[in-house]
Amino acid sequence: MVREGLETDMPEAYQVLDQFHWSIEDVEALTLQIYEGESAEDAAEAFVEANPDLVAEWTAGVAK
DSSP: OOOTTHHHHHHHHHHHHHHHHOHHHHHHHHHHHHTTTTOOOHHHHHHHOOOHHHHHHHHHTTOO
């Protein structure tokens, strides 16, 4: 779900959001890390570093 006009205004951001998906297990693991005291930023950074293939799917076809 995105705001109306995002696809036109920011096509690359729209593409990343359109390709974004993750499992409930991933969400639960990140939530637990944050609940146990890790910062959201650190938990997200660790997730991205541990899941380069998934991140590559999210960003496929998007100029970096």
